[in-house]
Amino acid sequence: MLELTDLKTVKSLLTFYNVSAQKQLGQHFLIDKAALDAIVDSANLGKQDYVVEIGPGFGVLTFPLADKAGRVLAIETDKKIIEILKSLGSGYANLEILPSSILKLDNKFLHDKYKAWSNNKTQPTKYKLVANLPYYITSSIIKLFLETDNRPEVISIMVQKEVAERITAEPGEMSLLAVSVQLYATAEIVRIVPRTSFWPAPEVDSAILKIVPFSKPRFEIENYKMFFRIVKAGFGERRKQLHNSLSGGLNLDDELVVEILERSNIDPKTRAQDLSIDNWVSLYNELKTQL
DSSP: OOOTTOHHHHHHHHHHHTOOOOGGGTOOEEOOHHHHHHHHHHTOOOTTEEEEEEOOTTSTTHHHHHHHSSEEEEEEOOHHHHHHHHHHTTTOTTEEEEESOGGGSOHHHHHHHHHHHHTTOSSOOEEEEEEEOOGGGHHHHHHHHHSSSSOOSEEEEEEEHHHHHHHTOOTTSOOHHHHHHHTTEEEEEEEEEOGGGEESOOSSOEEEEEEEEOSSOSSOOSOHHHHHHHHHHHHHTTTSOHHHHHHHHHTOOHHHHHHHHHHTTOOTTSOGGGOOHHHHHHHHHHHGGGO
16 A cells, blocks of 8 residues: 655655646645544544545545545545545445535435445444545534534544634633534544645644534524524624624614623623633523514
């Protein structure tokens, strides 16, 4: 098997197949063996696992996943890359390559493929997402896999360092993305991966982020659309005090918003980034009758 974290090997493959890295599509080849091992290990894979990978490239992550997991579904849009991946991975009977964009698939489709595979097994099976994600679709991918009833057991992904830090933030540095993830899962940064671990090097550092979804959301919320409408309003103008951003974003009387915040044990002069998930749920329960 080729050593796909070796830069000379990557360049040789690009030359041999007459292709080039498409930076606009987030194609940065991982050339750091330690980082590769870390993302594979973070998923704690076994032969009972069905793994979905997005953007496999030449298979630097794909083949180690296939070595450990029972089944790997690799989703790739680039036709030339698909042909190379098929050639390099021809010896893996447990590898399926799906020529599609993940954003054109719904979670039910992926879950149905997993269930079809798992129904043929005698022991319980597990569904996991492991991927080196293109930066520009990170938030969309996380949303796709968390805001559904068919959540993976584990999501181990390489993402932009700043995004990983936003997702794992605590009150004082919270963001809309942090609320969106932490409502559905726990999240931790496993390892920081410097930009020099990729070729061509991106402009920012990366991080391996491990997300473990809850079997059901942390809180019972009657109307998730309304809940996130409130959260988005709060974060709409981050520099403003919370009572101002909520009254403006929700088109409510400021005095009413101040009263509701105080009733929720939240200082009206605080800012959205200071609130915990518990605070947002309390605020939702007080505000929902006003919207």
